[in-house]
Amino acid sequence: MTVLHRHRKPDLDLFDKIKEGANFGNHHESKCSSATMNSEEDEFNCFIHKRDSAILLSSGTSTPGMITSYLTSSYGDQEGLFASLERVARCSSTGGSIGIGLQATPFKRYSEQQALAPVLDLFEATRNVLDRSPYPSSGTMALYLEPWHAGIQLFIRKCRMHTRSEDGPPRPDYGLMINDLFMKKVESNSSWTTFCPSDASRLTVSYGPQFEREYLRLERSGVGKYTVRARDLWNEIMDAQIKTGRPIILFKDASNRKSNHRHLGVLTQSNSLGGMLQFADQQETATYLSASVVLSTFVDTDGRFEFSELDRTVRNTVVSLNHVLAQSYYPDNSAKASAYRHRAITVAVQGLADALVMMGLPYESDEAQTLNAAIAETVYHSATDESCNLIRFHGSHPNFERSPAASGWLQIDYWDNPRISGRYDFNLLREKVTKGICNSLVTGYAPSNSSIELASCSEGCEPLS
Known part of the structure; x- marks a missing residue:
């Protein structure tokens, strides 16, 4: 728009x-x-x-599907996976773009068979089918993962295959929600342990100190799948970015700390350009309208x-x-x-x-x-x-009373040194927002x-x- x-x-x-x-x-x-x-x-x-x-x-x-983008999360089991695919098809049929969080997808199934790889292939095939559908427009698709997931290196290899060819079939975009702990380990060149979400489900729904405590607890318990040097993994991510412009990188801690949706839950995915940050899960498909x-x-x-x-x-x-x-x-x-x-x-x-x-x-x-x-x-x-x-005329949105805005929080309050010109009275606006x-x-x-x-x-x- x-x-x-x-x-x-x-x-x-x-x-x-x-x-x-x-x-x-x-x-x-x-x-x-x-x-x-x-x-x-x-x-x-x-x-x-x-x-x-x-x-x-x-x-x-x-x-008249006029929504710009949708966000959702994929379940970890097969039934949930196919329910997610159906939801993706429904949303894309209206012309909107969609972002999907794959953090709950297991790294391997019971027989040690790779689980994430076929899931990525399924979404890629879905993107291709939707592009050839009779609908007037199908939006972009973005798949998100976090660096603690044991499938992270496979995910990065998929990013390297993301070429913008006009003749080839459309591919999903790939994005990462990166936590501060990983960046600290990159800076110190420490080891980084990856996990299967079947053993580390709380990592998806936490950030900040809570995430760090859970990660360290899991690391001590010995349930990690494999360990790499954090800087080596970061170099792989940067190499993919240089070659393809992907993956999209968002910082999970900063995104959640500054969100007016933080009372709803943890933000785990975005759209194909990383510009949409809303809470979404398996029960709720986030939507937004843009101009x-x-x-x-x-x-x-x-x-x-x-x-x-x-x-x-x-x-x-x-x-x-x-x-x-x-x-x-x-x-x-x-x-x-x-x-x-x-x-x-x-x-x-x-x-x-x-x-x-x-x-x-x-x-x-x-x-x-x-x-x-x-x-x-x-x-x-x-x-x-x-x-x-x-x-x-419309009343406040139904979740207003639980939101940070109800306490007078404006976006400028989430930043240490916001650049304010003095042109507007934000104290007056802050008081107005509480109503x-x-x-x-x-x-x-x-x-x-x-x-x-x-x-x-x-x-x-x-x-x-």
Whole structure:
């Protein structure tokens, strides 16, 4: 999903089709608090929903699956594995991407037969079949593992096979959730013990000091499968990254410490670009809906960035995303339950490099870093504030009372030295959040590679290439 150029003449026929399908339009004016929309043309110039064509292709159909991404976990037994495959097929049929945590997959079965390898092959075959299906769009697939799993080296070898050939069959992306203890052992070049999840199930659902205590207990008990030098394993990971750009690397401890979903459970997987961090397990398929704003459209003719316009557009986007969230089709009850319990949305950005060029700022300059921080601050403040305003119409998300936000925690509170410009009163916002917020998540860095052609801008926050 993306925000088109605010000064470009809109294709109103296309807008009518999208508005009819997603059922959003002028009736928002009576519901919107501080986000105002003056006309259909102005609304189109502010933003248009698109992410891998899921909304453009699905709106107006009998099954309008407009969710950007799904997250789930695979069971450790055969019955659960095939249930996971069915869930993956259902979610992918709507055009959404999906991330799967494989930490519960056994390393070997009873006869010492390798168990992880055929599971990876199954998901790879599923990805290939879905790509050839009659559905208008099938999203990407990402498989996640952790370095304590005894199948880690096999997993890395699979990463090396991840080549981006246009002619070959599509392959899943591979990602790692890496804990701090592993990085400490890499730094000290210590030994690293791997385990089968059948013997170490608590490692999946823990992080930080709790993970470290459990890992050391298992290591002392002698149930480890094999031991390697942590730095040797890290070099294998880096070699795969250099050659293929994979695996995606996320840091488990930092991700969980800074998550507004930490009260739900441990985050163990993400999507194909590592931009979606939500709790998901075998019973609940996490969902989120995304839109991105094109930053280059907020640079005026004098080379100044229009923060007030960015604020207005972000607020409009939050209002629209909440409406689409209610109108979307969900492939199964677990996805629908997650969407309604958490109402996770993502207001993202793209076109940063274009904006810097228009303002005459080198990409790596101090001025560019200051602008980038100010943009992120504006997007987060505006999205959070507008989500708070929307509780008058939608109420708080059902899990609000248990969330860190109910205690006044904002994302800036999770960082030691947040870069705050002083443009906004975060103390006032913090007080406002304690009274309720419509969405459990509101911002992130969503994939934009499929929408940059439509918006004619650079991808995400990446430099020009």
